[in-house]
Amino acid sequence: MADDVVVEYSPQDGGFVDMHERITRAAVAKRLAALMGFDYAGEYDQSSLHPGRIYFVPSNTLVGIKQAAQLGITGERDLFGGAVPYPFVATKIITHPLVEHNASAPRGWSNSFARRVQSAVLQGYSVFTEDQAYAAGERLLKDGPARLKPVHATAGRGQRVIRSLSELVEALTRIDPTELLHSGLVLEENLTAVTTYSVGQVRVVDLTATYYGSQRLTTDNAGDEVYGGSDLVVVRGDFDALVRLPLTESIRIAVGQARVYDAATSVFPEMFASRRNYDVAQGTNARGQWRSGVLEQSWRMGGATGAEIAALEAFRADPALQVVRASTYEVYGESQAPPPQATVYFRGTDDRVGLLTKYVVVEAHGDTR
Template identity: 80%
Template sequence: MAHDVVVEYSPQTGGFADMHERLTRAVVAKRLATLMGFAYGGEYDCSAQYLGRLYFVPSNTLISLEQAAQLGIAGEHDLFGGLVPYPFVATKIITHPPIEPNVFAPEGWSDTFPRQVHGAGLEGYSVFTSEQTYSAGERLLENGPIRFKPVHATAGRGQRVIRSLTELADALATIDPAELATSGLVLEENLTAVTTYSVGQVRVADLTATYYGSQRLTTDNAGDEVYGGSDLVVARGDFDVLVRLPLPENIRIAVEQARAYDAATSIFPGMFASRRNYDVAQGTNARGQWRSGVLEQSWRMGGATGAEIAALEAFQADPGLEVVHASTFEIYGESQAPPPHATVYFRGTDDRVGLLTKYTVVEVHANTR
């Protein structure tokens, strides 16, 4: 008898992901297998003979249409994450336009996407050469400090606030010109008093859940401020269901911006995703204006995934349940044991980041049955 199997897949990490990330992904894959009624098959083995359907949990957004086809990944029901036609599409570089039309950009670049999401993002530019960087920086600095954002950095790491062209030159000196040409760099207006919201959607089997929430920061074992978890309000259904909830106005703006950003992704040929997450920042710019905009997207397993899966499990267990509140926690150093009802993804000492606890809790949202 054929067995459908959930497998993990690490096309770009080469097996060098942090221990806590590998173990977290294993727990995610096991819970997805249970949710879908599949077996759990561990890491994908290209030499194995799989008799049933495969469902992949990749470590990153897949960036090769050809490789996906070879694996049998043809649509969103074949993976937890997403597939894009070019590597740059998986990064924050797609959010902003170049400094001028028809300047140098990587293969596959289109000005259509940043034009369509203009009202959903902050003021900024995507640059691919030092000349473009200085031109964009000079223009943006006229209105105040800007944020210098390497496109492959996550959780805010590697970013700098730039206040002058001299500081921009110093920051640019840390970027390899070849990497700049292939991956690009984002220069964006800098906000203060910032709150970052997560807006997203997951689709697994016959379940769809759409959510908004906020991120928490914490201090890691090196004393750096890093991601500490997410608190999500998750609705059964699509964006139409989410926007019908009684949302505060700033949350409604964040959701609509993420929704517009998500809809615009249809311009990328061959792209699909079952997990879509958008970071929306709200704060004050240098001119004292309140601003809101999508910073970047994630079409792969992320920090909020534990909460996303907990919501799907709750909806599957109770067909009458419409909204849940789900939270993920990442706690560094010594900490109390997670609550008895929590799903623990990692608790131990990671080789690189040290002592860490990661868990998820879920509860029924008030007055939503």
Template identity: 55%
Template sequence: MKSADTPQDTRGAVVTLTNRPNEPEHEKVVHEQLAKRLAALQGLAFLGEYDAEASYPCPLYFVPSSTVVGTDLARKLGLEGERDLFGGVVPHAFIETKAITHPLVRPDAGSPLGWSREFSRRVTGGVLPGYSVFSLHDAREAGRRLLNEGALRIKPVRATGGRGQERVSTVQALDHALENVDEAELAQFGLVLEANLEHVTTFSVGQIRVAGRILSYYGTQRLTPDNAGDTVYGGSDLLVVDGDFDTLLDLDLPERTRLAISQAQVYDAAASDCFRNFYASRRNYDIAQGIDDRGRACSGVLEQSWRIGGASSAEVAALEAFAQGRGGKVVHASSVELYGESTVPEGATLLFRGDDAEVGFITKYALVEDYGNPE
């Protein structure tokens, strides 16, 4: 074991942990910038990227690029609870995906080790109609049931940003779509079949627990053209309170916003209660509101994120504002991602600006503004 060439700090130190198969340079740089700021907020040293061969002089606080999977790995890293990382720990890989959102198609349907039927029961009414399946047979049965009510959406559980999803409105289209499914991937991680909505608004509702504070928020995502002209994630606009979800609900909010927050709150509590050895200091939930094929208004949690994400620069900026006594108990915080040449507004915190090998020229910054009346 080699010694890390770092200053001693008995209170602990912060490190990043790259635990995704692929991480673009611009995201790696942003994660490092946020880790440095999280270190400063906690009065800790920042020691850079975690080195498994190093002998560190103090307990570590981790900023992983993805959810930490497996209790054995968590113990090896010295993780014991949410105070030890910015992100989350799950005992099994499928738990970090949208597969947990829906019930099985039958009580005796196949499911992976660690599956919680109680979780599905707890979140009923707070998620869209749908099923999680782990075999082609169950996928066909689930799809046919949902098609009786209208079009459905087939969703690979490990994809992000809507990638790989397919809208299906007939049995023939369902069978064709399932022909391309990898059965080994399906058995391990699952597949979601969910009612399709139109005219959708997607809310982000989340909470971070860092540096002795709990911050909760709701917001929406923005889209922007990338350097190829495709529409991609362009950042998040959040309304953040210094407090828990109930503190957020104490604000004067529109009813549809209150519904999204309440549904996220139920989902969050169910995850904590139903999945043993799960914990997270960063919790984010996407809630879709729209119209189904029969013209009915629907609202439900789509999926969770228990890892550093696109909105995290806004989360950390809000945390800094509250720690410094700026903005009272409520602030607006935004994360912004722009492609090509762009101008960074005065007062923003620049996180990355330059050419990235995967996406081209990109600028990423965060901005905190005084609280006004929410829309």
């Protein structure tokens, strides 16, 4: 495989990318290359000739199956991430139904997907006009506050809790109608005392790893509460192998809902993904009911990817190993050096976020053989 290479690919970035994110993605690509026995070739250059296979590590979910095929990406073995037929499929907008079955929606919209995931998501609606948003708000607010969610934002950024129709009208004035028409907006029941689980699967060459875990919050250099890392329990094999582990009831529910959501993607038969991650929120709604549901999917490199790759490396190194704990850490400001066994992805001063350390630790998990 001397002629086979792993490359980074940055489609649709269209703007500034933090230095720490660029360096982290390069580190991920290098570790994938070592895992696969490929060479690392940096950022993809269409003018460069590669006689062997090219494996891509995109910065985002690829949009357009034909466009992906022009790069030589025709299935999950060609990339770390995923490819979808329409832009909306890559966002949280697919999670909920339209306000009305025949409401206006983007080309390729599937009412079938929302029906299939109904038992696995919270109550909510996907809207593409102000009138649709108002109708959705009227329905949701009868039962309590609703959460308004931009579809391209990550880590909860840009979301706000809506407690009245007047608040909703005011919030909609801040949203570009053209952006609303093309990308949409989610309105969803609001939960309190929330725990968010990550459930996912990665497939690289002959290795499959499936996991559940939770996210940690931390305080960044500006004093804001942000993503601080993930703690995963990763099993060699598929979802069936994961559910054979001793799981708590709440985690078992989260894994089951993620499986329902993952299976429903078959309504988009052209899509494929080697990295599948689902955020599942559990908490209490305004009526005091305990609720659980998938919030969104990620078919691209994400915050937990360092832990995913570390687990794959551990499984490659020891064919008898079946389960590991893998954790990512993002520490802002002055901090102690990472532990000696850690894999460091970034440690320095980012141009925008300041001092930051990002690293991964892998540990044994109970009876791992």
